[in-house]
Amino acid sequence: MLVISNVSKNYDNEKKAVDNLSLEIKQGEIIGFIGPNGAGKTTTIKMITGILAPTTGEIRINGKDINKEPVEAKRNFTFVPDHPTIFDGIRGIEYLNFIADMYDIPEAVRQERIERFTKTFQIYTALKDSISSYSHGMRQKLLISGALLPNPKLFILDEPMVGLDPQSNKMLKDIMKEHCKNGGTVFFSSHMLEVVENLCDRVAIIHKGKLIACDTLEKIKQKNDTSLEEIFLEMTKDE
Amino acid sequence: MNKIIALSKIQLKEFFSKYQSGMNIKNKELGKLLIVGLIVALLMPMYQISSLLYRSFYQAGYPELTVTYMYLSTAFIAFVSSIPLVISVFFYAKDLKLLATLPISENTIIYSKLSTIYVYTLGLSALMMGPSVFFQIYYGGRLLSILTGILAILIAPIIPILAAMLMVVLMMRFFSNKGNKNMLTIVGNIILLGFIVGIQLVMVRLQMRPEVIQEMLGKEGGLLRLVGYRFPPSIWLTNMLQGSVVDTLLFIGLNVVLLLALSIISRAFYRKALQAYNVEGSRGFGKGRLYYKRQSVGHQLIKRHIKIILHNPTFFLNTFLSLFVPLLMFGISFFTGEMTMEVFRQPAMAPFITIIYSGILATPAIIGNISATVISREGKAFWETLVLPITPQQNIRFRVLSTIVINLSASLLLGAAALLIIPANPLQIFISAALCIAITLLLATADIIVNIKRPFLNWSNPTAAVKNNLNVMISLGLRVIYGGFLFLLIRILSLSMDTTVILIAAVSLVFWIVVRSMLYGRFTKEFTNIQI
Known part of the structure; x- marks a missing residue:
C-alpha cells in the first residue's frame, strides 16, 4: 500500500532531516511511527502526503508515485496533521462537505458517514457552528471525521491522540482497528508508546532521520525482553 | 531588571x-x-x-x-x-x-x-x-x-x-x-x-x-x-x-x-x-441547516478562497475598501461640490468618455491586488489544499479565478454606478468591458506569481500577511511599470482615445497569455515546492 524507497530530505542543502529511509507497509496493517522530537517523523509524513517533495528517493501509494502522479496517489489516502490548523471561517458541516466534494463522495453516502463519524466523536450538534468556535479537541475530531469520509485505503495520522479526550481516544483506536479489518491501512506517528504497543501490527522507529527499526513488536521484544519504552529509550539514546 | x-x-x-x-x-x-x-x-x-x-x-x-x-x-x-x-x-x-x-x-x-x-x-x-x-x-x-x-x-x-x-x-x-x-x-x-x-x-x-x-x-x-x-x-x-x-x-x-x-x-x-x-472555545450558535449537497471542486475551492477574505477583517477591508475607493472618491467629490453631474456631459469630455469609463471599470483590478497575497492569506492552513486530490494547476487556477470573480464583481458594480453619471454608449461600454477583462486577467495572473515567489505562511497576525508584506508593494510596482510601458506605447503611436483603449486591451491580453503560460509552467513547479 505504501512503499518508501531510499527517501532523503535535505533542508537548505545542509541539514538532513530524513536520511535514506526505506519502508514498506502492506494493506490491512496498522503501523506506528515513533521517534524522538526532531527525528524526522513529521518530515517523512509531509513527504508521504505530498506536502514536501523529497530531495531523493521515491514514495508510492497504492502503486502511484506521489510526486509523479500526485492526484492519483492522493485519491488513495487522507491525512490528519499533528496540529488542527484549518481554515476556520466556515461551519463544521461546510468543512465536511468541502472534503466530500474533493473526494467525489455521493450525497447519500456522505450523509450517512458524516452523521456516523460526527456522532461517534460527539461533534454532530456542533456542525452548524463556525469552526472558529471549536476547541482544539473538537477541531481534531472534525479533521478525523473529514479524513474518514472518503473511506481511504491509507489513513495517515500525525500525532492523532494529542488533544483528544479519553473517550475519543478510545473511539479513534477502535475506528483505526475497524478500518484495517475492512481492508484499510493505517500509518500514524505518536509519542504515546503504550498506544503504539497495544494497537500496532508493526512499529517503525526513526532516529536522526534514519529508520533504525521496523518490525513486529514481538520480534523487536525478542531481541530485548523489555517494554517498548525501554527499547525505544535504549535505541534512541545519544552516544 | x-x-x-x-x-x-x-x-x-x-x-x-x-x-x-x-x-x-x-x-x-x-x-x-x-x-x-x-x-x-x-x-x-x-x-x-x-x-x-x-x-x-x-x-x-x-x-x-x-x-x-x-x-x-x-x-x-x-x-x-x-x-x-x-x-x-x-x-x-x-x-x-x-x-x-x-x-x-x-x-x-x-x-x-x-x-x-x-x-x-x-x-x-x-x-x-x-x-x-x-x-x-x-x-x-x-x-x-x-x-x-x-x-x-x-x-x-x-x-x-x-x-x-x-x-x-x-x-x-x-x-x-x-x-x-x-x-x-x-x-x-x-x-x-x-x-x-x-x-x-x-x-x-x-x-x-x-x-x-x-x-x-x-x-x-x-x-x-x-x-x-x-x-x-x-x-x-x-x-x-x-x-x-x-x-x-x-x-x-x-x-x-x-x-x-x-x-x-x-x-x-x-x-x-x-x-x-481572549476567551477561547466559546460556543457559537450556529444557524442554518445541515446539508449534504454535492458541489464541484472548482465551486468549493473558489468559495473557500473568497470566504478566507470575508472571514478575516484585515483581508476583507484590504480587499473591499480598496475596490470601492473610486466610488468613495466620487461620492466625496460630488458631496463637496468639487465635481458635478454636468462635468461628464460637456461636449469637450466626449472623446474621453471611453477611457474614463475604462479606468473606472479596471480600478478594482489595478488597485485591488488581492492575488499578491492569495497564498499567504491561508497561512498555516495552506497544507489543506496540498493533500487534496487536485493538481497544482487546479489549485493555482481556482486561486486566480477567485481574484477574478471578486474583481469583476466589483467592476460590474462600479460600472453600473458610474453609468448614472457617465453618458457612455453601448460601444463604449463594450470596449471598456474588454479592457477591464483583459487587465483583470493579466494582473490577477501576474500577482499570484509574486506570491508564489514570496509565500509568507507563518504569520501570527493577518495584518502582517497583507500590510507588512512587500508582495503588495511589488505587485503595485508591476502596475507602475506596466502603466509606464503602456504610456510610452500610446505616446509613440498617438491614436484616438477609443483606439487606445482597444490597443491596451489587446496588449494586455497578449501579456496575459505569456504570463499565464509562465504561471502554469515553471511557477507551478515553484508552487509545489513551497515549504510549510
Whole structure:
C-alpha cells in the first residue's frame, strides 16, 4: 500500500532531516511511527502526503508515485496533521462537505458517514457552528471525521491522540482497528508508546532521520525482553 | 531588571522581529538597508514640507506655526496608525495567556504592550515633526527651544495613542458583548474611514466659507487658532516651544493626566476587556441547516478562497475598501461640490468618455491586488489544499479565478454606478468591458506569481500577511511599470482615445497569455515546492 524507497530530505542543502529511509507497509496493517522530537517523523509524513517533495528517493501509494502522479496517489489516502490548523471561517458541516466534494463522495453516502463519524466523536450538534468556535479537541475530531469520509485505503495520522479526550481516544483506536479489518491501512506517528504497543501490527522507529527499526513488536521484544519504552529509550539514546 | 522594562524589551523585540519577518526579506542586511532607505524616503518629503511651511508662515509673521501644523498632522497620522496597532498588540496577541500567568501587575502588562506602539509612533513623530522642530530651534536659537523641542517629539505620540486605545476599547466592549470579535476591526476601520472623510468635508466646507477664516484671523492669535482650533494641545505645544510656561504646563499636564487616567482604568481594561475578549472555545450558535449537497471542486475551492477574505477583517477591508475607493472618491467629490453631474456631459469630455469609463471599470483590478497575497492569506492552513486530490494547476487556477470573480464583481458594480453619471454608449461600454477583462486577467495572473515567489505562511497576525508584506508593494510596482510601458506605447503611436483603449486591451491580453503560460509552467513547479 505504501512503499518508501531510499527517501532523503535535505533542508537548505545542509541539514538532513530524513536520511535514506526505506519502508514498506502492506494493506490491512496498522503501523506506528515513533521517534524522538526532531527525528524526522513529521518530515517523512509531509513527504508521504505530498506536502514536501523529497530531495531523493521515491514514495508510492497504492502503486502511484506521489510526486509523479500526485492526484492519483492522493485519491488513495487522507491525512490528519499533528496540529488542527484549518481554515476556520466556515461551519463544521461546510468543512465536511468541502472534503466530500474533493473526494467525489455521493450525497447519500456522505450523509450517512458524516452523521456516523460526527456522532461517534460527539461533534454532530456542533456542525452548524463556525469552526472558529471549536476547541482544539473538537477541531481534531472534525479533521478525523473529514479524513474518514472518503473511506481511504491509507489513513495517515500525525500525532492523532494529542488533544483528544479519553473517550475519543478510545473511539479513534477502535475506528483505526475497524478500518484495517475492512481492508484499510493505517500509518500514524505518536509519542504515546503504550498506544503504539497495544494497537500496532508493526512499529517503525526513526532516529536522526534514519529508520533504525521496523518490525513486529514481538520480534523487536525478542531481541530485548523489555517494554517498548525501554527499547525505544535504549535505541534512541545519544552516544 | 525592572519588570516593566524587561517585559517592554521583550515586547519590542517581538514586535520588530515580526515587523521584519513581515517584510519577508530573507537577507537581513537587505532588510536593514530597506529600513534605512524607507526612513530617508520618508524624511526627505517631510523636510521639504516643513521647509515650505516655515517659509510660508515666516512670510505671514508666524514661523512657529510650522510646528503646530506638523504636530496636528503627526497627531492625526499617529492616531490613525495606532488603531490597528492597538487592535493587533492587545486583541490579537497570542502572548496574553502566558503574560496572565506571570507575577506581574495588570499595569505592567498594559504599559509594556503600549511601549511597542509608543516606539513605533515616536519614530513616526520624529520623522514628521523632527524637521519642523529643527527649524524652530535653528532659527529660534534658544537653548530652551532645544529642550522643549525634544520634549515635544517625545510626548507627541501619547495623546493619539491613548485616544486610539479609548476608541478601540469602547468598540471592543460593544462587539465583544455582541459575540462578534471580527466586527470590531471591520466597524473600526469603517468608522476611521468615515472620520477621515468627515475631516475632509469639514476642511472643504471651511475653505468654501472664507468669512469663518477672516473672523478667526481677526482675533488675537487668530492664525494660530485657525491652524490649531481643531486640536487645542497643538496651540499649547506651539506656545511651549515659544517659551510659554503656562502652555508648557498645560501640554505636559494633559499628557500626565491621560497617563494617570490610563493607570487607573488599566485594571478594568485588563479584566473586562482583554481577558473577556481572549476567551477561547466559546460556543457559537450556529444557524442554518445541515446539508449534504454535492458541489464541484472548482465551486468549493473558489468559495473557500473568497470566504478566507470575508472571514478575516484585515483581508476583507484590504480587499473591499480598496475596490470601492473610486466610488468613495466620487461620492466625496460630488458631496463637496468639487465635481458635478454636468462635468461628464460637456461636449469637450466626449472623446474621453471611453477611457474614463475604462479606468473606472479596471480600478478594482489595478488597485485591488488581492492575488499578491492569495497564498499567504491561508497561512498555516495552506497544507489543506496540498493533500487534496487536485493538481497544482487546479489549485493555482481556482486561486486566480477567485481574484477574478471578486474583481469583476466589483467592476460590474462600479460600472453600473458610474453609468448614472457617465453618458457612455453601448460601444463604449463594450470596449471598456474588454479592457477591464483583459487587465483583470493579466494582473490577477501576474500577482499570484509574486506570491508564489514570496509565500509568507507563518504569520501570527493577518495584518502582517497583507500590510507588512512587500508582495503588495511589488505587485503595485508591476502596475507602475506596466502603466509606464503602456504610456510610452500610446505616446509613440498617438491614436484616438477609443483606439487606445482597444490597443491596451489587446496588449494586455497578449501579456496575459505569456504570463499565464509562465504561471502554469515553471511557477507551478515553484508552487509545489513551497515549504510549510
